[in-house]
Amino acid sequence: MNHAPYIAVEGPIGAGKTTLASMLADELQLPLVKEIVEENPFLDKFYQDMDDWSFQLEMFFLCNRYKQLEDAVIPKLTQGQSIISDYHIYKNLIFSERTLKGIKRDKYRHIYHVLTDDLPKPNLILYIRADLEVxxxxxxxxxxxxxxxxxxxxxxxxxxxxxxAMTSLAEREPSTTIITINGNEVDFVANPEHFGQIVHRVKECLSQ
Structure with missing residues (x-):
């Protein structure tokens, strides 16, 4: 792995991405980039009527994440500084492929690729996988x-x-290491040993 790793923490809603990313940023003394969620003005409307509000919601997320990467991630990586984020911008496709249909989905795909194809990609992803009940x-x-x-x-x-999506990313970006964390069994908040094991695995990847 190169000398300035770009780490992303990913997983579905409620997996604990921001919590784990924040803990790792503190432990590894890395700058943290957190996605904008609650500031999205379309969230309430979206969960009440996905068909009507999905395009507005997804475009807001895409533009804000692009701006974050442009302002907060690229300059640090360019300067040789490592960074950790609580999302991979690829998540925009994960959500939009489910929520958008027809022409709107085609337009969104085009805009997504125009904005992101030349952006730096994380070389380490921590994927928190958990069952529905969790x-x-x-x-x-x-x-x-x-x-x-x-x-x-x-x-x-x-x-x-x-x-x-994680299977697809592993094929599309072979230089990216993906660590899958079993969110059903691993409690990195309440169990210091569990968190320590994650830190150990991350440090192993960073040292390669």
Missing amino acids: LLERIAKRGRSFEEDISADYLQQLIQDYDA
């Missing part, structure tokens, strides 16, 4: 009002979409 419990525990309308069917489909 995700629902964590979503309920954090109590975000706009997530109250998330359906179990949508979340279950998202789990499957993420599994497929």
